[in-house]
Amino acid sequence: MNEQALSVRDAIISRRSIKNFNGQPVDPESIVEIIEDAAWAPNHGNxxxxxxxxxADKDYVKFLEILREYGVPKWKELSxxxxxxxMKKFAGPGAVTFVIVPEDARQKERLEDFAAASMFIQNIQLLAWDKGIGTCWKTPGFLDNPKFRDDLGVKPGERVISMLQFGYFDEIPKGRPRKPLxxxxxxxxxENEE
Ligand SMILES: Cc1cc2nc3c(=O)[nH]c(=O)nc-3n(C[C@H](O)[C@H](O)[C@H](O)COP(=O)(O)O)c2cc1C
Structure with missing residues (x-):
């Protein structure tokens, strides 16, 4: 088991979504190691x-090229x-991971599966944070683009729910306050008591 630097509470409270990465690559081994541990997320019926x-690495560069080529509609109008x-915005992170979830025809199971995958993602984010790697869950419109889905090998009945960016960073953003208890x-x- 890896040595743990942060308590669970500290990891939860100190984690921030990182939106400004410093361009340093993240090696795929670290990501796969994180995914292996994060797989202990609860999920109904296992x-x-x-x-x-x-x-990651050259595969991430390849992804960026594909992104540029197939032309997200809005980008077509850009100078x-x-x-x-x-493109620079996308080039900042050191790697990305696409999270793909089956779309069960039954609504209850579909919601459960989305919830379970979200817990997996939170596990990833906390484990990465513990290793000094920042993450951000992104949902750009192109995740549902048929051409992009094809390039990624997404099958009918599957949905890409997250482009999870990974990267190193120089600054930790300030947390945005949550609603009070x-x-x-x-x-x-x-409810009815004074
Ligand atoms: C389902 C989901 C989708 C998100 N999509 C985006 C996104 O498309 N772009 C983005 O900049 N951040 C996205 N985020 C990250 C949120 O902006 C971020 O979690 C929020 O600002 C709170 O910041 P914190 O994670 O540092 O506490 C997403 C987060 C979640 C949970």
């Missing part, structure tokens, strides 16, 4: 409703200069 496509700027917690049976 269906393991998830699979992952990792793009060459703005396109370069847009009084707004999100009520106590069963006390």
């Amino acid at each position: 269906r393991n409703p998830w699979r992952f496509v990792v793009a 060459e200069e703005d396109l370069e700027k847009q 009084e707004e999100i917690v009520t106590y069963y049976g006390r």
